[in-house]
Amino acid sequence: MIDKLIEKIIALQNPTCVGLDTDFNYLPEEMKAGVNGFEEAAKRITEFNKNIIDSVCDIVPSVKVQIAYYEMYGESGIKAFNDTVNYAKDKGLIVIADCKRNDIGSTASCYAKAYLGETEIYGKSSGAFKADMLTVNGYLGSDGIEPFVKEIKAHDKSIFVLVKTSNPSSGELQNLKLESGEYVYERMGKLVEKWGADTIGKNGYSEVGAVVGATHPEEAENLRKLLKNTFFLIPGYGAQGGSAQMLKVCFDKNGLGGVVNSSRGIICAYKNSAYAGMNYSAAARAACIVMQKDLSSVIGKMGR
Amino acid sequence: MIDKLIEKIIALQNPTCVGLDTDFNYLPEEMKAGVNGFEEAAKRITEFNKNIIDSVCDIVPSVKVQIAYYEMYGESGIKAFNDTVNYAKDKGLIVIADCKRNDIGSTASCYAKAYLGETEIYGKSSGAFKADMLTVNGYLGSDGIEPFVKEIKAHDKSIFVLVKTSNPSSGELQNLKLESGEYVYERMGKLVEKWGADTIGKNGYSEVGAVVGATHPEEAENLRKLLKNTFFLIPGYGAQGGSAQMLKVCFDKNGLGGVVNSSRGIICAYKNSAYAGMNYSAAARAACIVMQKDLSSVIGKMGR
Numbered sequence: 001m002i003d004k005l006i007e008k009i010i011a012l013q014n015p016t017c018v019g020l021d022t023d024f025n026y027l028p029e030e031m032k033a034g035v036n037g038f039e040e041a042a043k044r045i046t047e048f049n050k051n052i053i054d055s056v057c058d059i060v061p062s063v064k065v066q067i068a069y070y071e072m073y074g075e076s077g078i079k080a081f082n083d084t085v086n087y088a089k090d091k092g093l094i095v096i097a098d099c100k101r102n103d104i105g106s107t108a109s110c111y112a113k114a115y116l117g118e119t120e121i122y123g124k125s126s127g128a129f130k131a132d133m134l135t136v137n138g139y140l141g142s143d144g145i146e147p148f149v150k151e152i153k154a155h156d157k158s159i160f161v162l163v164k165t166s167n168p169s170s171g172e173l174q175n176l177k178l179e180s181g182e183y184v185y186e187r188m189g190k191l192v193e194k195w196g197a198d199t200i201g202k203n204g205y206s207e208v209g210a211v212v213g214a215t216h217p218e219e220a221e222n223l224r225k226l227l228k229n230t231f232f233l234i235p236g237y238g239a240q241g242g243s244a245q246m247l248k249v250c251f252d253k254n255g256l257g258g259v260v261n262s263s264r265g266i267i268c269a270y271k272n273s274a275y276a277g278m279n280y281s282a283a284a285r286a287a288c289i290v291m292q293k294d295l296s297s298v299i300g301k302m303g304r
Numbered sequence: 305m306i307d308k309l310i311e312k313i314i315a316l317q318n319p320t321c322v323g324l325d326t327d328f329n330y331l332p333e334e335m336k337a338g339v340n341g342f343e344e345a346a347k348r349i350t351e352f353n354k355n356i357i358d359s360v361c362d363i364v365p366s367v368k369v370q371i372a373y374y375e376m377y378g379e380s381g382i383k384a385f386n387d388t389v390n391y392a393k394d395k396g397l398i399v400i401a402d403c404k405r406n407d408i409g410s411t412a413s414c415y416a417k418a419y420l421g422e423t424e425i426y427g428k429s430s431g432a433f434k435a436d437m438l439t440v441n442g443y444l445g446s447d448g449i450e451p452f453v454k455e456i457k458a459h460d461k462s463i464f465v466l467v468k469t470s471n472p473s474s475g476e477l478q479n480l481k482l483e484s485g486e487y488v489y490e491r492m493g494k495l496v497e498k499w500g501a502d503t504i505g506k507n508g509y510s511e512v513g514a515v516v517g518a519t520h521p522e523e524a525e526n527l528r529k530l531l532k533n534t535f536f537l538i539p540g541y542g543a544q545g546g547s548a549q550m551l552k553v554c555f556d557k558n559g560l561g562g563v564v565n566s567s568r569g570i571i572c573a574y575k576n577s578a579y580a581g582m583n584y585s586a587a588a589r590a591a592c593i594v595m596q597k598d599l600s601s602v603i604g605k606m607g608r
Contacts, residue, residue, distance in 0.1 A: 021411065024425055032426055041425045068407055068414035072423040074432035078382045102404050102441055103372055104471035104539075107325065110372035119376040121328055121345045122336055128378035137406055139443045140469050141476030165444050167408035172445030176491060179481040184488060187480060235408075 001132050001158045002209065002231055003201040005094050006256060008061035010303035014292040015256075017096060017233070018056055018284070019263025020049050020084055021066040024073070026268050028280055042076035048280065049084045052267055055281035056288050057091040064096040064233075064261050065131075085131055096233065097131035100162060102144055109147035111136075116159075117151035133158040135211060135233065138188055145195050149208065152199060158207040158231075161192045163223060166213025166236030175219070185219060186226060193227045203256065205231040212250060214242025214260065221249035224257065232258035238265030238291075244298040255302035262291055305436050305462040306513065306535055307505040309398050310560060312365035314607035318596045319555075321400060321537070322360055322588070323567025324353050324388055325370040328377070330572050332584055346380035352584065353388045356571055359585035360592050361395040368400040368537075368565050369435075389435055400537065401435035404466060406448055413451035415440075420463075421455035437462040439515060439537065442492055449499050453512065456503060462511040462535075465496045467527060470517025470540030479523070489523060490530060497531050507560065509535040516554060518546025518564065525553035528561065536562035542569030542595075548602040559606035566595055 009015045024032065024041045031044050053063065065088070070081035088095045101111040115134045118125035136148055138161045148159045164174055164185040174185040182190075189210060196206030206229045212220050214236035223232070232250045236242035237260050250258040269287035270280040278286060296302070313319045328336065328345045335348050357367065369392070374385035392399045405415040419438045422429035440452055442465045452463045468478055468489040478489040486494075493514060500510025510533045516524050518540035527536070536554045540546035541564050554562040573591035574584040582590060600606070 023414070035426050036428070037425065038423070038430075038432065066407075066411060066414075068405070068411045068418065071418040072414045072432050073425075074418075075379060075382050075386060077432065078379050082379060100406050100441075101372070102406075102466075103370075104469065104544075107370060107372045110327070110370075110376045114372065114376040114378075114381075119342070121341065121377075122339050124340070126342075128342065128376050128381065137404075137441050137443055139441055139466055139477055140471055141473035141478070143471050143473040144469075162406075162443055165408065165448075167444055167447050169445030169447040172495065173443055173488070173492065174445070176488065177483040179483055184477070184480065188477065191476065240408075 001094070001156050002205050002207050003203055005061060005259065006203045006205065008094060009256065009259065012059060012061055013296055013302050014060055015259050015295060015299065015302065016060045016288060016291050017062040017064045017259045017261040018052065018060050018266050018288065019064045019066060019261045020052065020267065021069045021263040022049055022267060023069055028270065038073040038076040042073045042080040046080045046083045050087050051281040052284045053088050053091050053093065055285045057093055059285070059292065060093070060288055062094040062096060062259055063088045064098045066098040066263070082129055085129055089130065089132070094132045096133040096135065097129060098135045100135050100137050102137035102140055104140060105143040105147055108144045112147040112151040116148065116157040117155055133160065135160045135162065137162050138191060142191070142195070149195055149199070152207045158209060160209040160211050160233040161188070163189045163192060163210040164212050164216055164219045166215045166240055166242065170213065170216070186222070189223050189227050189230070193230055196229060200229050205229055209233055211235065214247040215240055217246040217249055220247065224250055234258045234260045238262040244294045248298045251299050254304050255299045260295060265291070305398070305460050306509050306511050307507055309365060309563065310507045310509065312398060313560070313563065316363060316365055317600055317606050318364055319563050319599060319603070319606065320364045320592060320595055321366040321368045321563045321565040322356065322364055322570050322592065323368045323370060323565045324356065324571065325373045325567040326353055326571060327373055332574065342377040342380040346377045346384040350384045350387045354391050355585040356588045357392050357395050357397065359589045361397055363589070363596065364397070364592055366398040366400060366563055367392045368402045370402040370567070386433055389433055393434065393436070398436045400437040400439065401433060402439045404439050404441050406441035406444055408444060409447040409451055412448045416451040416455040420452065420461040421459055437464065439464045439466065441466050442495060446495070446499070453499055453503070456511045462513060464513040464515050464537040465492070467493045467496060467514040468516050468520055468523045470519045470544055470546065474517065474520070490526070493527050493531050493534070497534055500533060504533050509533055513537055515539065518551040519544055521550040521553055524551065528554055538562045538564045542566040548598045552602045555603050558608050559603045564599060569595070
């Protein structure tokens with residue numbers, strides 16, 4: 001799946017991922033008015049997402065659906081998550097389920113089935129949530145990651161493991177220095193490279209990627225040098241303070257190596273005076289075009 | 305909420321948590337026969353869980369519902385999770401949602417609302433999943449944990465942060481030695497103690513607990529000494545190989561300090577020849593009684 005993402009990035013000259021972190025409160029006033037309860041709210045969120053997807057699907061390669069924003073609306077929210085994932089896939093987008101799942105092996109295999117594989121019921125198998133890629137947390141080590149790698153291989157999927165996250169306090173654990181002289185995030189990165197070692201595709205990147213925040217350029221530069229075969233999912237651009245210049249270090253000499261997420265910067269663009277007069281989906285498209293120009297001005301041509 | 309759990313443990317002289325990691329495949333053959341699709345499977349899982357809950361709710365203080373086992377049945381699975389949480393609460397059990405959620409602050413606040421707090425829609429707030437306690441992963445540091453602590457304080461809830469997990473490869477990250485001489489898991493433990501510092505209840509334990517596996521007694525003993533105010537959620541007993549003797553070190557001089565989870569050992573007890581002739585709910589109750597005797601023989605009297 002990583003090669004499919006890379007090919008779409010090259011075709012569109014755009015390494016953007018649109019983050020559908022759709023809080024009901026982000027919706028325009030006219031979509032919120034009179035809404036009562038989770039079911040109605042979730043329907044409006046789905047409608048909002050579908051319109052955003054329709055508006056951007058020909059210019060961006062991927063979307064990231066952050067499940068926390070759906071879980072807070074209960075069962076109805078999960079339906080909205082699922083409908084959003086399926087709609088985005090139908091529109092040809094590569095869908096990253098941002099769930100940061102993690103557990104011991106037996107339990108991790110349930111999560112792996114849920115998002116990347118299939119669940120068997122009395123001899124018949126089907127997929128619960130049909131994402132292309134999933135974010136996971138590696139704090140439990142190899143036996144919590146292997147079940148995901150198994151599903152990746154069986155179903156042509158990818159994962160991104162948290163390595164250096166974009167938030168201000170990420171260093172409290174991730175930047176602790178080990179006796180060996182490495183930082184914790186470096187060790188996690190090396191594990192990621194190992195977990196993906198036998199899934200490297202034709203573009204040189206494996207199906208086991210790393211989450212590396214745009215807000216920490218020093219660590220990102222270090223990780224790009226250390227992890228030659230690891231593709232990065234790069235959050236933190238835009239609303240969190242990361243700039244194109246800061247995340248340039250994540251990319252290789254061919255302008256590849258990462259996909260850059262922006263959530264509020266795109267889905268809430270309609271609230272930005274720069275896009276005054278546009279509805280939310282038109283503003284989202286305009287913001288994607290601005291982001292593409294910004295990123296490509298720094299990264300240069302993508303692909304050989 | 306931690307004091308309520310401790311009071312129930314003392315009243316029942318039982319620090320057991322029944323893990324409802326209910327894989328459809330665990331159900332008795334007659335409950336599985338002819339079942340087709342996620343919705344039917346999820347209904348059977350709910351029925352199974354309710355019967356287990358009815359059978360054990362007067363002798364155990366708590367259940368832990370592992371959401372991975374529900375997510376793999378899609379939206380229907382989430383309904384089964386929610387129904388199970390609500391049913392267990394109605395029966396007076398303290399319900400731990402085992403979700404190991406984690407993200408940056410803005411997103412963590414969505415998870416915190418989803419499981420511990422309330423979500424607002426157009427001025428009206430309600431809870432999505434009404435758990436009492438939630439497991440979380442601290443790899444992102446303080447700003448990923450603070451939103452949970454906020455909800456804990458507002459709604460009398462608790463969390464358990466992964467510190468030293470029960471799985472074989474937990475040491476790959478958690479037992480790395482830092483330049484400071486500490487291990488990563490010790491540093492995580494100290495952060496947990498800090499995060500909970502102003503939520504300490506009348507029994508001396510805070511609302512921010514730690515997940516500490518029964519399978520690693522050396523680290524558990526070390527953590528009990530280091531973390532005076534941190535209550536432990538102890539997985540790994542039974543099917544994973546942890547014994548009462550191994551987890552004794554998690555308890556203080558008053559026989560308090562932890563709650564011990566067993567999942568397959570209880571919900572699949574009916575498959576064990578020791579409980580031959582019993583149906584699954586009777587076998588689960590019998591297994592809980594055996595576990596209570598085993599734990600209390602080692603821990604001694606619980607409470608002053």
